[in-house]
Structure formats: C-alpha cells, structure tokens
Amino acid sequence: xxxxxxxxxxxxxxxxxxxxxxxxxxxxxxxxxxxxxxxxxxxxxxxxxxxxxxxxxxxxxxxxxxxxxxxxxxxxxxxxxxxxxxxxxxxxxxxxxxxxxxxxxxxxxxxxxxxxxxxxxxxxxxxxxxxxxxxxxxxxxxxxxxxxxxxxxxxxxxxxxxxxxxxxxxxxxxxxxxxxxxxxxxxxxxxxxxxxxxxxxxxxxxxxxxxxxxxxxxxxxxxxxxxxxxxxxxxxxxxxxxxxxxxxxxxxxxxxxxxxxxxxxxxxxxxxxxxxxxx
Amino acid sequence: xxxxxxxxxxxxxxxxxxxxxxxxxxxxxxxxxxxxxxxxxxxxxxxxxxxxxxxxxxxxxxxxxxxxxxxxxxxxxxxxxxxxxxxxxxxxxxxxxxxxxxxxxxxxxxxxxxxxxxxxxxxxxxxxxxxxxxxxxxxxxxxxxxxxxxxxxxxxxxxxxxxxxxxxxxxxxxxxxxxxxxxxxxxxxxxxxxxxxxxxxxxxxxxxxxxxxxxxxxxxxxxxxxxxxxxxxxxxxxxxxxxxxxxxxxxxxxxxxxxxxxxxxxxxxxxxxxxxxxxxxxxxxxxxxxxxxxxxxxxxxxxxxxxxxxxxxxxxxxxxxxxxxxxxxxxxxxxxxxxxxxxxxxxxxxxxxxxxxxxxxxxxxxxxxxxxxxxxxxxxxxxxxxxxxxxxxxxxxxxxxxxxxxxxxxxxxxxxxxxxxxxxxxxxxxxxxxxxxxxxxxxxxxxxxxxxxxxxxxxxxxxxx
Ligand SMILES: Cc1cc2nc3c(=O)[nH]c(=O)nc-3n(C[C@H](O)[C@H](O)[C@H](O)COP(=O)(O)OP(=O)(O)OC[C@H]3O[C@@H](n4cnc5c(N)ncnc54)[C@H](O)[C@@H]3O)c2cc1C
Ligand code: SF4
Ligand code: FES
Numbered sequence: 001x002x003x004x005x006x007x008x009x010x011x012x013x014x015x016x017x018x019x020x021x022x023x024x025x026x027x028x029x030x031x032x033x034x035x036x037x038x039x040x041x042x043x044x045x046x047x048x049x050x051x052x053x054x055x056x057x058x059x060x061x062x063x064x065x066x067x068x069x070x071x072x073x074x075x076x077x078x079x080x081x082x083x084x085x086x087x088x089x090x091x092x093x094x095x096x097x098x099x100x101x102x103x104x105x106x107x108x109x110x111x112x113x114x115x116x117x118x119x120x121x122x123x124x125x126x127x128x129x130x131x132x133x134x135x136x137x138x139x140x141x142x143x144x145x146x147x148x149x150x151x152x153x154x155x156x157x158x159x160x161x162x163x164x165x166x167x168x169x170x171x172x173x174x175x176x177x178x179x180x181x182x183x184x185x186x187x188x189x190x191x192x193x194x195x196x197x198x199x200x201x202x203x204x205x206x207x208x209x210x211x212x213x214x215x216x217x218x219x220x221x222x223x224x225x226x227x228x229x230x231x232x233x234x235x236x237x238x239x240x241x242x243x244x245x246x247x248x249x250x251x252x253x254x255x256x257x258x259x260x261x262x263x264x265x266x267x268x269x270x271x272x273x274x275x276x277x278x279x
Numbered sequence: 280x281x282x283x284x285x286x287x288x289x290x291x292x293x294x295x296x297x298x299x300x301x302x303x304x305x306x307x308x309x310x311x312x313x314x315x316x317x318x319x320x321x322x323x324x325x326x327x328x329x330x331x332x333x334x335x336x337x338x339x340x341x342x343x344x345x346x347x348x349x350x351x352x353x354x355x356x357x358x359x360x361x362x363x364x365x366x367x368x369x370x371x372x373x374x375x376x377x378x379x380x381x382x383x384x385x386x387x388x389x390x391x392x393x394x395x396x397x398x399x400x401x402x403x404x405x406x407x408x409x410x411x412x413x414x415x416x417x418x419x420x421x422x423x424x425x426x427x428x429x430x431x432x433x434x435x436x437x438x439x440x441x442x443x444x445x446x447x448x449x450x451x452x453x454x455x456x457x458x459x460x461x462x463x464x465x466x467x468x469x470x471x472x473x474x475x476x477x478x479x480x481x482x483x484x485x486x487x488x489x490x491x492x493x494x495x496x497x498x499x500x501x502x503x504x505x506x507x508x509x510x511x512x513x514x515x516x517x518x519x520x521x522x523x524x525x526x527x528x529x530x531x532x533x534x535x536x537x538x539x540x541x542x543x544x545x546x547x548x549x550x551x552x553x554x555x556x557x558x559x560x561x562x563x564x565x566x567x568x569x570x571x572x573x574x575x576x577x578x579x580x581x582x583x584x585x586x587x588x589x590x591x592x593x594x595x596x597x598x599x600x601x602x603x604x605x606x607x608x609x610x611x612x613x614x615x616x617x618x619x620x621x622x623x624x625x626x627x628x629x630x631x632x633x634x635x636x637x638x639x640x641x642x643x644x645x646x647x648x649x650x651x652x653x654x655x656x657x658x659x660x661x662x663x664x665x666x667x668x669x670x671x672x673x674x675x676x677x678x679x680x681x682x683x684x685x686x687x688x689x690x691x692x693x694x695x696x697x698x699x700x701x702x703x704x705x706x707x708x709x710x711x712x713x714x715x716x717x718x719x720x721x722x723x724x725x726x727x728x729x730x731x732x733x734x735x736x737x738x739x740x741x742x743x744x
Contacts, residue, residue, distance in 0.1 A: 023496055037453055043546070043555040044453070069555055084453040086490045216546070216556075219451050219492055220678070221518040222538035226529055233522060233529060238680075252529055255631030259531040263557035270552055 001081040002036075005058055007074075011138045013065045014108060015074040016050070022057030024087045030095060030119040031210065031242055034059065034087030035218040038076070042083065043069045046215045046237070048187070049088065050111035050141075059087075062111035062140065067264045068271045089218050090241045093208075095119045099182035100126040102174070103149070104167050104196050106188025107133055110141045112210060113187045118148040120185075126150050128179065130170045132192075136161035168195035181205050186245060190257060194250035201246055209245035211236045213256055228252050286389025289318040291396050296611040300581050303465045303549055306608060307371075315400040319347040321385065322392045329382035330394060335727035338362045340379060340394055347397060353408070356401040360413070363398075364437040365430060365476045365726065367406065368459060370399025371468050373723045374602050406475055412482050416443035421740040424449060424508040426493045426681065429457020430722045431514035431713025433480050434729030435736070440483040442737050447508075448485060451492040454545060457516055459722070461545035462537070464575050466582070467605075470544070494680035499688070499709060510736050513696060513704070513711040514729065517719045518678035522671055523567070527625030532561065532633040536568070536576045536672035543579045561667030562586040565636055567622060568672035569599040574606060576670045577614045585668070588614050593621040593641050593654045619643070621656065625669065636664045677715050685709075693718060701735035702728060710736055 006018040024034065033048045051060035065074040076082065093116050101120050105113030110131045121127045127148060132155035133139040139154065139161060146152050154162030155170045163170050171184070186196040187210040200207045213225040213236050220238035227236050230247035234240060292308040293299075299306050310318065322344040330340045338359055346355035359366045375381075375395035383391035405411075421444045425432045428450040436446045454460050459473045481487060493499065493515075502508045520535030522528050534542075539558070542548040546556035560583040566573045569592040577588045590609070592599065595618045599606060610616070619641040626635040640660035643652040677694040689697040689705035695718055696711040698704055704711050712728030714720055 027496055041547070041550075041554040068552075084490050086451065086453070086492060088495055089492070216538055216541055217452065219518070219680070221520075221675075222541050223520045223522070223535040224538045226522075228529055233524070235519070238519075252631065256529070256531055258630075260557045260559060263551065263559060267552040267555065267557070 001083060002085040003081045004076050004078055005056075007076060007078055007080075010062070010140050011133075014062065014138065014140055015065060016060060016062045016111075017073070017076070018058045018060050019082065019085065020057055021059050021085055021087075022054075024085070025052040025054050025057050025059050028052040028059060028088045029092035030115040031093030032088035032090050033218075033241065034061070034085055035089060035215065036073075036082050036086070037084035038069060038072045038082050040083060042072065044084075044216060044218065045069050045073070046089075046212070046218055048112035048210065048212075048241075050114060052115075062108050064108050068267045071268070071271065086218065090237060091239075093119065093185075093242060095123050097123050098125055098206075100128065100180060102171065102179075102181045102184045103127060103129045103145075104171060104184065104186045104188070104192075105129070105131045105141075105145070106167050106192040107138070108140065109188030109192070109210075110139075110145065113185070114141050114144045114148070116185060116187070117145060121148040128174070128181070129153065130155070130167045130174075132156060132162070132167035132170070134158065166195060167192060168199050171196060172199045175199065175203055183208065186210070190250055190254045193245060193248075194254075197245035197248070197250070207245040208242050209248060210241050211243060211248065211253060212241070213253055214259060227256075283317055283320065285321055286385065288321075288390035288393045289314050291393070296613070299466065300612050303582055305469050306466050309403055310396055310400045312404075315347055315397060316350075318393050318397060319344045322348075323384060325384060329384055330379040330392070333378040333380070333382040335378065335723045336362045336730055338379075338398075343401070344392065344394075344397060347401070352401060352404050353411075356405045357411070359398060359401060362730075363726065364434055364480065366398050367402035367472045367476055368430070368468065369723055369726070370395050370397075370402055371472075372463060374721060376603055378723070406472075410475075410479055410482075412479075413441060415441055415484060418445070419443045419740065421445065421509045422447070422507060423510045423512065423736060423740070424502045424506070425512045425514065426499070427457060427514035427516055427713070427715070428455035428477075428487060429514055429516045429713060429725060430459065431516070431715075431725035431729040431732075432457070432512065433477065434726045435512045435514065435710075435712070435733045436485040437480045437483050438730060438733035439736060440480075440485045442733070444737070444740065446485045448487045449491040449493050450487060450489045452545065453489050455487050455489060457514075461541045462572070462575070464540070464544055464579050466578070467575065492680070494684040499681060499685045499706075503708065509740055510708045510710065512729075512732055512736065513681055513709065513715060514713045514725070515678040515681055516714040516725075517675040519676045520671065521674045521676060523622065523673065525622060525624050527627060527633065528671070530625050530627040530633040531631050532559070532667055533625060533669040533671065536566075536572045536670050537675060539576050539670050540572070540579065543583070549579075549583060558583065559668070560585050563666045564588045564668040564670065565591050565622070565664065565666045566670045566672055567591050568674070569594075569601055569616075570672065570674075571601045571605060573670075573672035574601045574609050576672050578609055578612060580668065580670065581612055581614065589617050589664070589666075590614055591617045591620050591622060591638070593619065594652075595619055595643060598652075619654065621654070623661065633667060633669055634665070636666050636669065638662055638664060675719060677718065681715075702732035703735060703739075708739065
C-alpha cells in the first residue's frame with residue numbers, strides 16, 4: 001500500500017495528489033512516469049511525474065478525473081492509500097544545454113512539463129514556456145512554471161486568460177516575431193502536440209513530444225502503447241515516452257487512444273449510477 | 280464407470296464444450312480418488328523406469344504412483360515435492376506427452392500412464408487436506424535476490440529458502456506468478472491455484488515484493504552493493520511481443536497475444552465492468568500463430584463472445600507447436616483452423632478499426648536438409664477475410680531491461696542471457712534461468728533451470744563463508 005499524504009483539487013476536475021514512495025522519489029528523473037492501481041479490481045493507469053521530493057519521500061501526480069479509475073483515485077483523501085505503484089518508468093528527458101528552449105504544456109500536461117522546464121532551467125537553458133487550457137479556471141501550475149521560466153506565455157481557448165486560442169498559435173506567433181528556439185518540448189493532448197509539431201516543422205526546430213497512449217503493463221510486455229514513429233513501430237513505455245514529434249503518426253495515436261471509449265463511457269455511467277444508489 | 284484396462288487411460292472429466300465456452304471455469308475437472316486409483320493401478324512399476332528420464336526435474340514417478348496405489352496420498356505428494364515445488368501447476372500445464380509420458384513403456388502398446396493427471400490429483404488433494412511445510416535448514420545468514428516471480432524465480436526461491444537462505448523475490452507486476460498469472464487463462468490454470476502455490480513458497484520463508492522493476496528502481500549491481508544481497512538470480516522471462524511488421528498492424532482491434540491475455544487474465548477483463556480494465560472482442564476474430572499462446576488467446580476470445588474464431592497458421596496441422604490436448608480442446612470448442620494461410624495486410628475503416636485481413640495462401644516445400652518443410656507463398660493467391668479483431672501470437676522476445684542496465688552481463692544476439700553449466704552469468708554471483716536464458720520454452724524447463732541454479736547458488740554462498 002502506498003499512502004496519500006496530500007490530495008487537493010487544483011482546478012475543476014483536476015486533482016493533485018502526493019504519495020509516499022521514497023524509493024521512487026529517490027530514482028525519479030524528469031520525463032518519467034509511474035503506473036498505479038487504486039484497488040484490487042483497478043486498472044493500471046500511467047501518470048507522468050509532476051514532481052518528487054527526496055527528503056519527504058513523496059511523488060506528486062496531477063490528473064484529470066475523466067473515467068472510473070481517475071474518479072476513484074480523485075476520491076481518495078489524505079491518509080488513504082493506493083494498492084499498487086510501479087516506477088519510475090520510461091526514459092528520462094535528455095536534459096542538457098540546448099540554448100533557448102520552448103516548453104509547451106497543454107491542460108494537465110502543464111504539470112508534466114514542470115519538472116522538465118525546471119531541469120532544463122537548471123541546465124542553464126533559457127526557458128520560454130507556453131501554457132494553455134480550455135479556460136482560465138483550468139489553467140494549472142502557472143506559479144510553478146513562472147519559477148523556472150524566463151518567460152511564460154498563456155493562452156486559453158475561450159480567451160478568459162492570456163491569448164485567445166491554442167498554445168500552438170502562441171508558438172507560431174513567437175516564431176513569427178523572431179524568437180529562435182533550439183528545442184521545443186510539447187506535452188499535453190495529442191491534438192495539441194500534433195499542432196505544435198506542424199508549427200515547428202517548417203522551421204526545422206528539434207521538437208520532442210511526450211506521448212500518452214493507452215498502456216497496460218508499462219514495461220514493454222504488451223504493445224498496447226505502440227506508436228508509429230518515422231514509419232517504425234515503437235513501444236512508448238520503454239522506447240519513449242518522448243519521441244521526435246516530427247516523425248510521430250499522431251492521427252494513429254489519437255485513434256488508438258479512443259479504442260475503448262465506449263467501454264469507458266459505459267463503465268463511468270454504471271459507476272455513477274451505483275454511487276447515486278449508495279447515497 | 281469405465282472398465283479397467285491396462286492399455287487405456289482413465290479419461291479425465293471435463294466441462295462439455297457447449298457449456299464451457301460460456302464460462303472461464305476450469306475445463307478439465309480432475310480425477311476423483313477412485314479414478315486416480317484406477318489410473319495408478321495401470322503403472323507397471325518398472326525396475327528401470329523410462330518415464331523418469333523424460334522428467335526435467337527427475338521426479339521419482341513410479342514411487343509416487345505406488346504410494347497412490349497404496350492410498351498413501353500424503354506420502355505421495357511429499358515424494359513429488361522433493362523435486363517439484365509447484366505440482367498443481369505442472370500437473371495442469373506441462374507437456375507430459377513430450378516428457379515423462381512419452382517414455383512410459385505402456386505407450387508402446389496403448390496409452391501411457393497419465394502421470395500429469397495423477398500429479399494434479401495429488402496436489403489438489405493436498406490443498407484440500409492441509410499443506411505441510413517441510414522443515415527448513417537453520418539460517419545461513421545469506422541473502423539472495425530473485426528477479427521475476429515466474430516458475431523459474433519461484434523455484435529458485437523455494438529451494439534456497441529450504442536450504443536456510445533468506446530470499447527476496449522482486450516482481451515488476453502487481454501480482455506474482457509470471458506467465459502463470461498473466462498469460463495462461465483461468466480455464467486452464469485457475470488463478471486461485473497459482474496463488475495457493477505461491478502461498479506455499481511464501482510459507483517456506485520467501486518474501487515477495489511486487490511493483491518493483493529491477494533495472495529501474497535498483498540495478499542488479501545495486502542489489503549486490505547497496506541492498507546487501509550475496510547473490511542474484513535473474514528469471515525475467517519473455518516479454519516484448521513480436522509483430523509481423525505488415526501494413527495496418529497498428530489499427531485498433533489488433534492486439535498482441537500478450538496484451539490480450541494480460542487484459543483477460545491479470546486484469547480480469549472478462550469481469551469488466553466489475554473489474555475496471557476493458558477489453559473489446561468483435562464477432563469475427565483471427566488469431567495469428569498456432570502455439571499454446573494462440574490456443575489460449577483463441578479460446579479466451581470465444582468465451583468473451585466472439586461468434587467465429589479462426590486460428591490462422593502459415594504451416595499445416597502437423598507443424599502446429601501447441602500441445603495436442605490444447606488443440607483438441609480448441610477444436611471441440613469450435614475454433615476454426617485456417618492452415619497454410621499468411622496475413623499480408625490489414626485494412627481498416629475511417630475511424631481506424633480493423634475490418635479486413637488480406638491473406639495469401641501458402642504451400643509447403645519439399646523437406647530441406649534440416650528435414651523441415653518451409654512454407655512459401657502461392658503467387659497471386661491473395662484473398663480477403665472479414666474480421667474485426669486480430670490477436671497476433673507469433674512469439675515474444677526476452678525482456679531486455681536487465682541486459683541493458685547491467686554492464687558486464689554477457690548477452691546472446693537474440694537478447695537471451697548467456698550462462699555457464701552452473702547457470703551462472705558472466706558476472707560472479709549473478710545467475711539466470713528460464714525463458715530469459717532459453718527463449719520461450721516451458722514451465723517445467725524454467726523450473727528445472729531454477730532447481731539447477733539453486734544448487735549452484737547454494738554452493739557459491741557456502742563456499743563463500
Ligand atoms: C499464454 C501462454 C501459455 C503458455 N502455456 C504453457 C503450457 O501450457 N505449458 C508450458 O509448459 N509452458 C507454457 N507457456 C510457457 C511458460 O509459461 C514459460 O516458459 C514460463 O512461464 C517461463 O518461466 P520464467 O520463470 O522464465 O518467466 P515468466 O513466467 O515469464 O516470469 C518472468 C517474470 O519476471 C517479471 N519481470 C520481468 N522483468 C522484470 C524486471 N526487470 N524486474 C522485476 N520483474 C521482472 C515478469 O513480470 C514476470 O512476472 C505458456 C506461455 C504463455 C505466454
Ligand atoms: S514408465 Fe510408465 S509404467 Fe513404467 S514406471 Fe513410469 S509411469 Fe509406470
Ligand atoms: S504498455 Fe505494455 S508495452 Fe508499453
């Protein structure tokens with residue numbers, strides 16, 4: 001059992017939890033993720049590390065409550081525990097001095113972007129961050145990103161904060177204004193990462209995307225997470241999760257992410273109905 | 280009741296096919312005491328028993344069968360457990376037809392003694408009549424780390440614990456058991472039985488730590504230097520599924536057998552939505568390959584509601600690598616076998632779901648120098664099959680993480696770990712065995728490797744005092 005030492009809502013339906021896992025905290029590196037299971041009947045869910053603290057022995061996860069599994073996880077309070085936690089998984093980000101880097105985070109992806117921005121800042125890069133959400137209320141981790149960025153640009157789809165539009169629009173604008181980036185890092189919804197890749201492609205800027213396909217074991221044994229990169233099949237959990245965004249087949253990724261959408265909806269309806277019954 | 284006949288095996292009761300395709304309960308129901316006695320009676324008690332030569336762990340087969348005849352079930356199971364820590368599992372999944380039973384003298388004139396079924400009978404009898412824990416040797420003060428909790432790891436761990444060593448198994452998944460837990464389906468090997476066998480290993484004093492991926496959380500070197508272990512055994516088995524690399528293979532609805540079976544067995548998707556992990560099986564399923572894994576996957580698909588399940592195999596019936604018994608079970612259940620057929624591409628709909636499988640017909644060549652008949656495509660014989668689910672079961676590679684994170688570990692070209700005759704790797708104090716050394720093999724060969732490694736590790740530790 002892995003104890004939860006903090007749980008709070010940081011935006012509507014967006015939860016932050018901190019879990020006691022000293023060994024994982026000790027080994028964690030930017031760009032890595034964990035797989036957890038809430039209870040004995042639970043799914044294995046992959047979540048990117050949003051932070052970790054070696055002294056306290058904790059890891060921080062941020063997630064959107066979308067399906068049964070994340071709803072169950074979101075219901076847990078401080079002092080509760082989850083049954084299983086495996087990590088750190090995946091290859092760490094290649095942190096070095098690139099020069100000027102642009103970190104693009106969308107939605108809960110901003111939390112995943114944070115440790116990467118921080119590490120790149122520590123590696124003496126100039127860090128320009130672009131973070132965005134559907135609406136101002138859903139914008140998370142702004143403070144954290146400000147702490148490790150030289151500039152933070154914000155966008156919301158509805159214009160309630162910052163630029164009205166997508167993070168990829170802001171990126172395009174910056175490039176047109178003459179910003180020069182030696183590396184662009186994108187993490188967020190697949191459609192967003194695809195848009196970012198399309199913006200940087202004509203500029204030939206090295207662009208990394210942290211992919212989030214469906215996973216089961218997360219250790220290379222099932223191939224549920226396979227993605228096509230440069231025409232080759234890769235297992236995102238062990239070959240990634242980061243890949244050259246210009247080579248990723250995002251259309252396939254988006255389709256594969258939806259593979260169980262009907263089942264997920266059905267399960268959620270059932271779960272909600274059961275909950276109503278309980279009350 | 281059947282009449283007793285020296286040359287005819289006592290049949291094992293099974294769930295009838297038309298019933299069992301609607302449930303995940305065990306297919307073979309096991310011998311009753313009476314049936315076990317009848318079957319044991321057939322054994323000739325050979326002075327020079329051939330069966331034992333076919334057993335990878337050298338169980339004293341005639342003696343345990345004699346003990347059954349005498350009604351001494353407790354003594355009989357103790358006899359087996361001298362050599363085999365996991366008899367309830369072996370009795371169910373070992374390919375006895377290629378091992379002990381193949382060499383049984385009776386097979387020259389009729390059915391061999393059903394050694395596997397008798398082994399299973401005893402193990403099940405013991406589980407119902409209280410499992411005895413053998414005496415342990417006094418503690419040696421030595422610690423061994425075992426990586427992976429499949430049959431190889433469980434065997435090493437059990438044997439070393441009995442010898443008085445402290446043993447910790449590190450397993451990456453959330454449940455121990457390896458393939459026994461995540462691969463082989465409930466209807467062939469009930470998970471409660473695997474759990475009971477694991478419980479026995481724990482009662483021998485072994486600690487099992489799940490959710491620990493060695494190579495990431497600790498490296499093998501760190502286990503030796505920082506975590507205080509005196510020796511390490513690597514039993515990480517096979518993992519990454521092989522795909523064919525043909526167009527359309529990443530369409531939705533195409534699973535590797537490993538994904539499909541992990542969902543069904545480890546994650547209990549057949550109980551979705553009571554359990555949270557979903558699975559989707561369409562009406563027409565194609566399973567590519569014809570080994571045990573393919574049989575398991577096809578029979579799971581049937582039980583999950585598929586109307587038609589095809590085994591698609593590029594060679595012919597005689598070359599199928601699966602156990603005969605499992606092929607028969609699959610046929611009884613209505614699995615369709617498409618021989619000499621090779622998929623060449625998949626075609627999907629607008630939303631990226633597989634809808635059609637393009638195949639080509641094959642023919643077998645004359646046997647080559649090695650005596651094997653190679654399948655070659657028949658030019659222009661392409662045709663389409665309507666399908667909405669595909670399960671690719673053409674093999675798996677060794678799990679690579681330990682090899683990648685252990686400098687100095689000698690690895691063969693195919694990714695398996697190289698060991699000497701004592702199961703020691705190129706690093707002193709680090710041993711390996713099971714599928715990670717042999718490539719995909721069997722439960723019993725993994726156990727045999729575990730036995731051998733335990734002996735070597737014991738010697739190494741005691742010489743090291
Ligand atoms: C579907 C299926 C059906 C089969 N049917 C039969 C059958 O009927 N009869 C038969 O004899 N054989 C059968 N086999 C083959 C048999 O199961 C294997 O040969 C046997 O399980 C190998 O045992 P093992 O201990 O080497 O590895 P495994 O059983 O594969 O166990 C390895 C374990 O190590 C863990 N692991 C891997 N990497 C790490 C790491 N870095 N850190 C920690 N843990 C790790 C894995 O999670 C796994 O639990 C079947 C295999 C499959 C897949
Ligand atoms: S070879 Fe057959 S008959 Fe002879 S001892 Fe072994 S099981 Fe019995
Ligand atoms: S999640 Fe199973 S191989 Fe990546």
